[in-house]
Amino acid sequence: MSKVIRFDDDTPRCAFCGKSERQVKRLVTGPAASICDECVELCVGIIAEERRQDADADALALPTPERIDEALDRYVVGQESAKRTLSVAVYNHYKRVNMELRERAEAGDGQEDAIGRAARASDPLADVRVAKSNILLLGPTGVGKTHLAATLAQIMRVPFVIADATTLTEAGYVGDDVESILQRLLKAADGDVARAEHGIVYLDEVDKIARKSGENTSLTRDVSGEGVQQALLKILEGTVATVPTEGSRKTRDSESVRMDTRGILFVCGGAFVGLADIIRARLGAHESGFGAAWRDRDLDDGRILDEVTPEDLAEFGLLPEFIGRLPVVSVLDELGVDDLAAVLTEPADALTKQYRKLFAEDGVDLTFTDAAVRAIAATAAGQGTGARGLRAILERTLRDTMFRLPSMDGVTGVVVDADAVDGTGRPRLVCDGAATQDFGVVGVRRAVA
Missing domain, CATH: 3.40.50.300 (P-loop containing nucleotide triphosphate hydrolases)
Structure with missing residues (x-):
C-alpha cells in the first residue's frame, strides 16, 4: 500500500483549535505549544466573565434609599x-463602590477584552x-x-x-x-x-x-x-x-x-459649639440709620445651623481641603421632651425595652407609667444631655431595686412612676401574696394604669 506524503507536517498549529498559521491572523508559538489569536480572545472572554461574576458576588446588597430610611425609622x-x-x-456611596468593583473586573488588571473596549467606545460616560x-x-x-x-x-x-x-x-x-x-x-x-x-x-x-x-x-x-x-x-x-x-x-x-x-x-x-455665632454674624448684617432692615431671619440655634456654608466651617477652623472632602452636610435637631420620651419607648431597642428584658430574665415584669417616661425625658432635657443622659437617669432610678430584687422572693412586677424618677418616691414592687419586703411593696398584684 502506498503512503501519502504530506509536506506541511512541520507547519505550526494552534494547540487548542488545530488551525495553522495560514488560517489565523496571528499564531503565538512557544517551545512546546502554540495558540492563535482567536483562542486567546476566547480565553480572555472566559476570564473576564469569571471576574464579572466574582465582582457581582463581592458587590454589596444595596437597599434603596427609601428602604434605608424605613430601617432607620425603627x-x-x-x-x-x-x-x-x-x-x-450611603446609597450613592455603595453604588459607586459596586460600580468600581464591576469596572475593575471588566478591565482585568488593565487589560480589557474586545467586548469591553467596544462597550467603552459606545458609552459616553465610560471614562x-x-x-x-x-x-x-x-x-x-x-x-x-x-x-x-x-x-x-x-x-x-x-x-x-x-x-x-x-x-x-x-x-x-x-x-x-x-x-x-x-x-x-x-x-x-x-x-x-x-x-x-x-x-x-x-x-x-x-x-x-x-x-x-x-x-x-x-x-x-x-x-x-x-x-x-x-x-x-x-x-x-x-x-x-x-x-x-x-x-x-x-x-x-x-x-x-x-x-x-x-x-x-x-x-x-x-457639636461645633460657636458655629451658630459665625453664621449669625454672616446672616445678621444690617443697615444703619432709621428704618434699617434687620436681616437676621429670627432663626434659633436649632435652625441656624441649616444655613451653614463651607466659608462658615473654614472660619470655624477647618481647612478648605478638609471641608471639600465632606461634601454631604447634615444638621441634626436638638431633641425636645416629646422626642426624648419617644426615644425611651418607640425604637426597636428602646431603653425601657432593654431594662424590661433585663428584669424579665429574673421573672419580673417591669412597667413604666406615662408620667415616669415624661419625667425621665424632662430631666434629660433640663440637664442638656439629650438622649445620651437617659440611661444614667434610668440607672439612678432603678439602682436600689436592681440591687435588692435578685435576693427577694415572690416579686412578680416593678412599677416605676414619676415620684421614683424625681427621687421623692421609690419603685413599687408587686407581689402575688402578702410580702414582708420593704420600700413600697404592693401586697396584692394589681393592674397599673
Whole structure:
C-alpha cells in the first residue's frame, strides 16, 4: 500500500483549535505549544466573565434609599431630614463602590477584552469617574449622631468603628496616627481586608481639631489640630494606605497590609459649639440709620445651623481641603421632651425595652407609667444631655431595686412612676401574696394604669 506524503507536517498549529498559521491572523508559538489569536480572545472572554461574576458576588446588597430610611425609622426617633440625607448618601456611596468593583473586573488588571473596549467606545460616560462623598454631621451632644452612623453600618452589614479625633496626632508625634483608625476597622472586619475596605468609620469630635478663629494659639507645631486634618486628607479622599496588623506603625518589624480607602465611608460628627455665632454674624448684617432692615431671619440655634456654608466651617477652623472632602452636610435637631420620651419607648431597642428584658430574665415584669417616661425625658432635657443622659437617669432610678430584687422572693412586677424618677418616691414592687419586703411593696398584684 502506498503512503501519502504530506509536506506541511512541520507547519505550526494552534494547540487548542488545530488551525495553522495560514488560517489565523496571528499564531503565538512557544517551545512546546502554540495558540492563535482567536483562542486567546476566547480565553480572555472566559476570564473576564469569571471576574464579572466574582465582582457581582463581592458587590454589596444595596437597599434603596427609601428602604434605608424605613430601617432607620425603627431605631432612630425624629431627625427626618438627616435620615433622608444619610440614606441617599450611603446609597450613592455603595453604588459607586459596586460600580468600581464591576469596572475593575471588566478591565482585568488593565487589560480589557474586545467586548469591553467596544462597550467603552459606545458609552459616553465610560471614562467618567464618580468622586467619593463623605458625610459631616452637625448637632449638639445627645441628638444621635453616633447612633445614626452605627445603625447605618448595621443596615448595610459592613464593619463599623468609632474613633475620637481628639486622640489623633500628626504622624511622627506621640499619640495615635490616623492609620490606627484603619487598623481598628481591619480588626472589626476580623482581618478581612476586602470587608474592611467597604466599612464605615465614625470620626467623633471633629470640631475639636479645628483651629479656633483661624489662628494657632500655640507657639509649637499644631500636631493635634491642623496637623490631624492634613493627615486625614488622603484617607478621606481615597488612597492605598499601609496599615499595621498589630501594634503601630512606629513599632519595628510589625506586619502590615495595604488598604484602599476609596470604598470606606467616613462619617464625621461634632457639636461645633460657636458655629451658630459665625453664621449669625454672616446672616445678621444690617443697615444703619432709621428704618434699617434687620436681616437676621429670627432663626434659633436649632435652625441656624441649616444655613451653614463651607466659608462658615473654614472660619470655624477647618481647612478648605478638609471641608471639600465632606461634601454631604447634615444638621441634626436638638431633641425636645416629646422626642426624648419617644426615644425611651418607640425604637426597636428602646431603653425601657432593654431594662424590661433585663428584669424579665429574673421573672419580673417591669412597667413604666406615662408620667415616669415624661419625667425621665424632662430631666434629660433640663440637664442638656439629650438622649445620651437617659440611661444614667434610668440607672439612678432603678439602682436600689436592681440591687435588692435578685435576693427577694415572690416579686412578680416593678412599677416605676414619676415620684421614683424625681427621687421623692421609690419603685413599687408587686407581689402575688402578702410580702414582708420593704420600700413600697404592693401586697396584692394589681393592674397599673
